[in-house]
Amino acid sequence: MNNLEDFLNWHYSRIWPRLTDHFFNLVLFSYYFSGIPHHLPNLLAPWKRIRAVKGRGFQLSNYASVVGFNLTSRFMGFFLRLTAIFTGLTMMLLLPFLYLPVLIGWLLLPFVSLPFYVSRKKNFNEETAEIMQALGNGQYLKKFCLSQTGRFCLIRLGLDPGSIIAKLPPFSILPMTTPDNAENLYNQIYENLSFLPEISANKISKDDFFTCLNWYRRLESLTLRPLLEDKKRIRALPGIGIDWSYGYTVELDKYAHDLTAEPTPFPFLLGRDAEIKKMERALLKSENKNVMLIGVPGIARHMLVETLARHLYLGMSEKELSHKRIMKVDMHALCSDKKNLQEIKAVFSQIYEESEKAGNIILFIDDFDKYASEGEGRLNLTDVIEKFARSSIGLIGLTTPDDYHQFLEKNSLLGGLFEEIFLLAPDLKTVITELEISIVPVLERRYNTVISLAAVKKTVEDADRYLTATPFPGKAIELLENAIIASNRNKFIRSDDIDKYLTEKLKIPIGKLLEGEKEKLANLEDYLHRRIINQQMAIRMIASALRRARMNVSSSEKPIGSFLFLGPTGVGKTETAKALSSVYYGGEDKMLRFDMSQYQGEEGMARLIGSSAGQKAGELTTKLSVNPFSLLLFDEIEKAPKEIQHLFLTLLDEGYLHDASGKKIDCRQTIIIATSNAGSEYIREQVAAEASPQKLQDQIVDHVLREKIFSPEFLNRFDGTVVFTPLSQGHLRQVARLMLENLNSRIAQKAIRVNPSDELVNYLASTGNSREFGARAMRRTIETTLEDYIAKRLLDGKLKEGSQITVDPNLLTDY
Known part of the structure; x- marks a missing residue:
């Protein structure tokens, strides 16, 4: 009985x-689809805005020719628009009439719709x-697992879901309550499911459960309604012959493509409503x-323009922007196609005239600063761009903060002509939501996979912690897609796939500990002592x-x-840094070494972080930007000026520093070692x-403070x-034996080995030591x-490859 009532309802x-x-919207659809509201006020407008203009002076033949041409253009426009209007009026009468049997049949023959009822997709x-x-x-848990909501x-x-259903206990032993709303219902579902071992094994919290539930509901709410049920979309229809009222753009079409005609691959951009408005x-x-x-780059600049184009296409923007075309100009193609600046400007002037006459053009120029400034790799088209900016044509430019301040901010011709919109990175919560509703559905279709909630959260977490060179949301999107590709397109993407990809990319351990790594971390002291004596x-x-950081x-x-390593020369300070770089970052080449005696005065500071006046990049900031996963070794730190030591306070305490231009350099993934002979x-x-x-x-620390070698801060x-x-x-x-082992590893390719005899070791330990240079003298x-x-x-042939030699120390005295 309930099923019948549900069906009839x-x-x-x-x-x-x-x-x-x-039925009623078919009338509205016909009206807008045929372009009637646009054609009526433009009934006598010229075809494609084509008009002839009379030249100077009066000549009857020229005057007649101009009048005749313009009348022909208007007549063409009138005839075609009238045809479209007549077609629309016919559709307004015919389509509802054809739809009427559907209405009558649905009203009188309800059971005809039964197959549609059974096969329908149920909403939340x-x-x-x-x-x-x-x-x-008592079957509500099973019902949940079988539903679209539950499966998602x-x-x-x-x-x-099938495995969960098989492990559900009999309904008679399940705790029963009657929830009074949906939230309480799903709370009860989670509480009952939480007794299953899979829930605890996967560490699934109630927040995770409701996050997925809300994820499903958001996706459902963003599904476009059918056209005949959405009056706003009907009113935004381009309509037949809308382009008849706008001019040709032959030259522009050679070097630009219409963003409003190309659906963006990621249709929902969150947190940018204010910027779009x-x-x-x-x-x-x-x-x-x-x-x-x-x-x-990476802050979704292009996606913002594509989203605006989508809004124009769907009628989600102001009415006055309807039928506008956002044309992205391929400036590289345009400039490469011409021989010199004069030819480029000539093409731009032609594009300007076409766009002005067309009446529905918005130009979009990427890397705008490159075409409005002087310098290597730049082209100054400011005078031509100024014409666009002062015209009725809309113009959208794209640039970076650095390039804006350096090249555009002080441009006297373009100053005040642009509405400046500075784009900031979204917060992490917005990024997660954007991944869920905009990015994940696209990537799942593209790679035929399913992306877990844990993978989405791990993507944002790892991108925030390890990918510091680019901002959100770009770095999260790139990380997620690359992880999918690297996983050989698994059918299911977990958080482990994100960690595995980043571990391979960055060459540092991320994520769950492997068995070998557990043993290595637990016995890290032994590994380091293989290279470091005492x-x-x-x-x-x-x-x-290292253990705290890894865990x-x-x-x-x-x-x-x-x-801060304090001690005499040659006691292992630098060797410890090298060993640490090898153990944690995978090689000594990951160590960035700076001799602080070479960074003195203002010039030293400029060498480290750059000079804004001379546009000179800093050695420290540049290397850190390229290699954020590195060991920083500052040798002879006591020789660094106080200004540089003060710069290092923020680096040590907060994990970042700024270059001369104000750009923030993330240093949270570095290990910092400063050495001093003080x-x-x-x-x-x-x-x-x-x-x-x-x-x-304690005594040494007191000594360096007392002598004011370093400040307490x-x-x-x-x-x-x-x-x-x-x-x-x-x-x-012991050091001598280590160095002999290193020598043997270097000459192993010749199959030669030096026997580390006690005599040779004692000789090296006694002659290769000095008060001034410590064990470094042994290496020499x-x-x-x-x-x-x-x-x-x-x-001289006395030593053959494949030999093991025992060296008499007395033979080395002559060397």
């Missing part, structure tokens, strides 16, 4: 009013009502109807910082770790006095100040004696 209460609307409210009805027999939510949460208001002005969009405190502090325990708003003699004295490691640490910004102690003879012998000893000895033995 659907047939008469829901569909019958819609069909009635169709219908499905919710059916789930409510299933409360009586479960699949996006990474669950298989501001663009519309500017384009509706009586003069200076121009817009300059100013934003960095310095237990330094290794312990560094390993602790996302430390602050994500600061660098991964920052350390207090070396004092360290030797305290070591000789057998001070304990912790006492030595500077020292406190580091995660740790580490004292490196001089190496004992035993430590030097090996290069100048042992390596030279091997090279000569290879040249």
Whole structure:
């Protein structure tokens, strides 16, 4: 009985009013489709605005020719428009008449519609009502899992609806309540599903569940209604022959394409309503109807213009903008096609005349600054562009903040002619919603896949943390699409796919720990000690910082770790930095090294962060922009001027710095190490006095503060100040063995190996050590004696490839 009532209610209460609307809207459709409201006021207008203009002086033949041509143009326009009007009036009578049997049949023969009722796609409210009805027999969980709403939510949460249904307990043991609204119903559904192991295993929270539920409802609400049920869309129809009232643009069409005729691949741009309204208001002005969009690449600048074009096409903009065409000019093609500036300006002048006569053109020029300024790779067309900007043609320009301030802001000819709109990156919540309703549906169709909620959230989280060079939403869209491609187009995209792609791209560990990485992190000190001798405190502090960063325990708003290494030359400070770069970033080439003794005065600051006056890029800021995942090594930090040390305060404390132009450089994925020889003699004295490691640490810090080598503010910004102690003879012998192993790895390609005998090790430890250079002297000893000895033995043939040699230290004394 309920099913019959539901069917009759659907047939008469829901569909019958819609069909009635169709009947009356067919009249409206015919009226606008035939262009009647446009053709009537333009009935006597010239065809395509083609008119002949009389020249100077009076000649009867010329006058008659002009009049005859214009009358012919108007007659053509009149005849065609009248034909369209007559066609529209005929449709207004005929179409409703043809539709009338449908109305009568639907009214009198309800059961004819039964197949449509059974096969219809139910909306959210219908499905919710059916789930409510299933409360009586305890089958509401199964009903939810089988519904479109339920399937969407479960699949996006990474669950298989069929598997969930199979694991549902008998209805008799399920807790039963009667919710009074949809929210309480779905709360109860989640509470009952949360007992299943799949929910806890996937760590699905109630927020996740309702996020998917709202995601489904938003997608449903954005579905376009049928044309005959949307009066606004009917009124926005282009209509037959609308272009008859606008002029030809032959030359423009060679170098531009119509954005209003091309549907944007991502139809819904969120959080930009204010900017779109501001663009519309500017384009509706009586003069200076121009817009300059100013934003960095990746902030959806082009998508904003495409969204405006879509609004024009769908009639979602002001009526006065109806039938406007946004033409994107391919400036590269236009300029490449001509030999010189004079020819380019001639084409532009022709485009200007066509656009002015056409009456419905809005020009869009990308990289606008390149065509309104002087310089390498630039073309100054300011005088021609000024004509466009002062005309009735709408003009939209696109540029970056840097290029705007450098090239356009002070342009005297164009100043005041453009409505400037600065574009800022959207917040993370808006980005997630935009991915859900605009980007994900497109990518799912394009790659035949399903994208989980966890993947969407992970995309935004990782893009925010690791992809700092470009803004939202562009970096999130690019990351998600690239992860789909890298996953070999899996049928289902999880958060792990995002982490896996970024790990391969950035060469740093992201996401879940693999078994080998767990072992490596747990025993990080041992891995570092394979290269670093002694310095237990330094290794312990560094390993602790790396573990906290990898497990996302430390602050994500600061660098991964920052350390000040104090100690004499040659005790392992730089070698520790190299080892750390290899362990965390995958290679010593990821270490960016700066000798601070070379950055003195104002010139030193300019070399680091650039000079706005000379448009000179900074060495530090440039390298960080290109390699944001790097270890920064600042050698001899005590020699850096106070201004540079002050610059580093923000870098150490907040994880960013600004270049000379004000651009923010993200440094949150860096490890920062500063080294200093300050207090070396004092360290030797305290070591000789057998001070304990912790006492030595405290005394050295007090010493550098007392001597005012560093300020307290500077020292406190580091995660740790580490004292490196001089190496004992035993430590030097260990260093010698490490260096011999490195030498053997270098000459392994010749199948030669040097035996690290005790005699050779003792020789290197004793002769390769100096108070001034520490163990660095040992490296030079090996290069100048042992390596030279091997090279000569290879040249004179006394040493063959494949040999293992034991070197007598006495033979090295002559080298």
